[in-house]
Amino acid sequence: MFIFISILFIFLIWTICNSLFMPKLAPYTRMKKNPLVSILIPLRNEENNVPHLVSSLKNLTYSNIEIILLDDQSTDSTKTIIEGMIKNDSRFTLVEGSTLPSGWTGKVHACYQLSRYAKGDYFLFLDADIRLHQDTIQVALSTLKRMEGKLLTGFPKFPVTLFLEKLLVPMQHFIIYFHLPLLLANYTKFSAASAAHGSFMLFEKNAYKNIGGHSAIKDSLLDDVHLARMMKKKGEKVVLANITQFVSCYMYSSNRDVWEGFKKNIFVGIGRSVFMASFLIIFYLIFYVSPVVFILYGLFEIIYYQHLNLHHFLPYIIIVIQKWFIDFQSKQKPTLSFFIPASAIAFISLLIVSMGSSLRNKGYHWKGRTYQ
The missing domain is CATH 3.90.550.10 (Spore Coat Polysaccharide Biosynthesis Protein SpsA; Chain A)
Structure with missing residues (x-):
């Protein structure tokens, strides 16, 4: 757990330092x-x-x-x-x-x-x-x-x-x-x-x-x-x-337009690379979805064992701070930072669907036109 938290903290520091060059x-x-x-x-x-x-x-x-x-x-x-x-x-x-x-x-x-x-x-x-x-x-x-x-x-x-x-x-x-x-x-x-x-x-x-x-x-x-x-x-x-x-x-x-718009660009944006798509799916599952699992386990410990272990909550807190910092820089609603795991799940789902459409040659549909 210590290594996992340390990696997330490094991600946070990197994001802050990286923003200095924008x-x-x-x-x-x-x-x-x-x-x-x-x-x-x-x-x-x-x-x-x-x-x-x-x-x-x-x-x-x-x-x-x-x-x-x-x-x-x-x-x-x-x-x-x-x-x-x-x-x-x-x-x-x-x-x-x-x-x-x-x-x-x-x-x-x-x-x-x-x-x-x-x-x-x-x-x-x-x-x-x-x-x-x-x-x-x-x-x-x-x-x-x-x-x-x-x-x-x-x-x-x-x-x-x-x-x-x-x-x-x-x-x-x-x-x-x-x-x-x-x-x-x-x-x-x-x-x-x-x-x-x-x-x-x-x-x-x-x-x-x-x-x-x-x-x-x-x-x-x-x-x-x-x-x-x-x-x-x-x-x-x-x-x-x-x-x-x-x-x-x-x-x-509309929500449908959101889905189709990102579906058209997301896999193409990484060069239609199956390797890169697979890496990003695993990366976001590990670092931006799994913190929810730790929170649930931490709550389980509190309810059934009356024991609070802050380590189980730190990963979520760190990724929320990282998202909040970016949302602040981009003038986005700060409350959205709390939903970073849900955003990661949506991102992963979209990437899988976009990759599937490309690999099966189904193409992408946008504004009445179809593109490969």
Whole structure:
């Protein structure tokens, strides 16, 4: 038990130290010239997100932007709502997406089309479920320039209300702060140590074009990470920042969407490696599920033997503190940290299902399209 507790304590200390290498968006410093920023957003059946998205974009205070929205073959009221909201605002342009060609994934093709319309010095790719603080553009540019990077990305704040959202969505931050060596991610060009969130990716235009843009990864289901790795392989610096103060992401509208969305990405995200999936399943069972078993045994001792052994409760306390620290950094609800064993079980279950779909060639279904 002593060794087990010691390992969990090391995990906690590592997480705290690792977080020191995650920069936050810097305060805005006035530039001699405000470069043109192209805000590029693909939309497919996003009628529920469009009103909040467009309202958020209208409030941006950065003076030199163009906002290009691409309707990607939507079958709902996405286009109609956009047209009604952007009229008389010259910053906005709505374009029609073309039919998805063979060999492309939907979002990648939509982003590729958007990049061809963009005229800016910087390209900011957003998802429809993003909401921006009014000063986001200038602080993101300031941070990118201060860090001398060519791509700035980050995992947004995730307001969660659905059951599966609460268990799974905040685990994105947990995985980044715990598993990704942020020193290597932010201060080296080691491509394997790369992470990105496709809902917020700010590229310097020439660097984006130098890697071939989205056309270079046309069949990718993990376009954000693949673009970040390509940037590093071309010798460009990638900045993974804590953007939670300025960017929020309302990812899903139903528990089914949560499940299908993560199912599409989780096994692909580890390179479809059965070995890595097996390792993660065993790892989380041992270190993030078993503490519940120790608690139950400790309670059994209290009830039947009137004996309190704190060692049985320490593993759970440590993993809750670790999760709480990450939730605090990412502006997540602190009460969710108490459910880290349940999050681990959901993560394991999802990984098993995602791996099974891939190995049986069943593919992944998302927004009316099927991908292998």
